[in-house]
Amino acid sequence: MSTSDRPIIRSLLENDLYKFSMWQALLHSHPGAQAEYAFLCRNKPSYPLAELRADFENEIERLCSMSFAQDELDYLGRLRFLKSDFVDFLSVFRFQRRFLHVDTAGDDLVIRAKGPLVHVIGFEIFVLYVVNELYFRRLPADEAIVEEMRRRLWIKIEFLRAQQHELLANPRHPFNFFDFGLRRRYSAAWQDEVISTFNNEIPDLFRGTSNVYLAKQLGITPIGTMAHEYLQAFQALGIRLRDFQTAALEGWVHEFRGDLGVALTDVVGMDAFLRDFDLYFAKLFDGLRHDSGDPIVWGEKAIAHYKKLRIDPETKRLVFSDALDVPRAVALYHHFSGRISTSFGIGTNLTNDTPHPALNIVMKMVSCNGQPVAKLSDSPGKTMCNDETFLAYLRQVFSH
Known part of the structure; x- marks a missing residue:
């Protein structure tokens, strides 16, 4: 390497x-x-x-x-x-x-x-x-460090193999995960090895990668929909601030006509998102992506919201992507199993699980x-904005 x-x-x-x-x-x-x-x-x-x-x-x-x-x-x-x-x-x-x-x-x-x-x-x-x-x-980066990285990789694989029968027992809602680790990977060579190994060893559980180059090279599915910047941009595109989320979601539906139907929920927090995510959007989007805050609280809110709108949650999907590791993903799968489909995008813990602390x-x-523009995250420390006055106004508008 x-x-x-x-x-x-x-x-x-x-x-x-x-x-x-x-x-x-x-x-x-x-x-x-x-x-x-x-x-x-x-x-x-x-x-x-x-x-x-x-x-x-x-x-x-x-x-x-x-x-x-x-x-x-x-x-x-x-x-x-x-x-x-x-x-x-x-x-x-x-x-x-x-x-x-x-x-x-x-x-x-x-x-x-x-x-x-x-x-x-x-x-x-x-x-x-x-x-x-x-x-x-x-x-x-001596051989001992590389061997430790490989040891951790195979621990993940054996952990999943030991439960594979149970994780695939529900054909309607099987467990699946994918790689979201390009941005903080240890190296290109290591990401290649990790993703190739998952794809070869547990293909029924591993479903793809956000890295389009690797998806093409390995013949696997490229994964991804939208990020915070897409919705944040609409805070400054001539739309009333209160309406930026609905304008962004409407623009997405207009562009993709049913494809890429997973909406990101935490630009101004889950509660404010759900106030905008009415029956129209709930029917048009396939599901929601979690990226901050308590994932169980978030998921329960999503299920309750679908039920309130008289939509069967089992027809929708929750995608979790916030600071996950494999055991946490499996635990979340079991918590929501049988009630709603789930998928898990795992980043740093897949492509940069090394003896060195990750950046x-x-x-x-x-x-x-x-x-x-700003994101009012559901997790402390994730908010990033240079203008405190705008942050205060955004919080006021969305009762954050």
């Missing part, structure tokens, strides 16, 4: 699937929007991230020289929810270096993407996994069209 001299970015296709879906939706609906994204490390690294600046800039220069290969465009064109004009756009697309600003502030690495939304929306995942891999390349890094949209 010696990769210290290998370029980190292998392809423009190596991005999360939901980047492509949101990219298409916003290109079609708001092609002139401007946006700004900011990088943040939420925990203390083992050494200053500022030390990575030169190597990081080299990787970004390479990113901005890359284009989609024809076989990659052909692959995207075969995904039924991606439209031919969007694939044509990608065929001429290049990342523009002038839209990514890199600096240091003391020990911190300062990264901001600012420019046309359809040009800067794609930077996030590349920035995160480049920082992450550069960071871990400087930490010890908790994010890159979030902080403004759109010159106006602040």
Whole structure:
């Protein structure tokens, strides 16, 4: 697994699937929007991230020289929810270096993407996994560490194998999980090994990956719908703030016509989301995604909401994706089994379960069209906004 001299970015296709879906939706609906994204490390690294600046800039220069290969465009064109004009756009697309600003502030690495939304929306995942891999390349990586990583991987596999019969006993609602670990992976080589191993050893339980490049390489399903930035953008797209969620959901339905039907619920909290998620949306969307707050409380609220609307919860799906590991996913599956379908997107614990503490890094949209945008998370510490006045107003509007 010696990769210290290998370029980190292998392809423009190596991005999360939901980047492509949101990219298409916003290109079609708001092609002139401007946006700004900011990088943040939420925990203390083992050494200053500022030390990575030169190597990081080299990787970004390479990113901005890359284009989609024809076989990659052909692959995207075969995904039924991606439209031919969007694939044509990608065929001429290049990342523009002038839209990514890199600096240091003391020990911190300062990264901001600012420019046309359809040009800067794609930077996030590349920035995160480049920082992450550069960071871990400087930490010890001897054979003992690699063997420990493999030992932890096989513990997960054996844990699932021991319960596989039970996890697949309900044919209507079997247990399934997928990889959401691209952004914080230990390395490209390690993600390749992890995902290939899961796919080979427990294919009935492992259903795909958010990494579109790996999905293409391995012939598995690319997974993803929408992220916070899609809904946050609508806070600044000329819509009354109180109506931004309904406008975003309506735009999604209009764009995808029933595909990619899992809605994200925690941009202004689950309670505020459910006030907007009326019978119309509850029928149009296949399910909901959890990304902050207590997952059991969240799931019970979702089931109660469907019942209140006289919708059978067994016809809907809950997708859990917040800081999961395999045992937690299995426990949640058992809690909701027989009442509603569940799926589990597991990230860092799949692709960066090592003896080294993982970095908790994010890159979030902080403004759109010159106006602040924010997420009012159901988990303390996940809110990210530069404008306290706007945060207070958002809380007031949504009674958060």
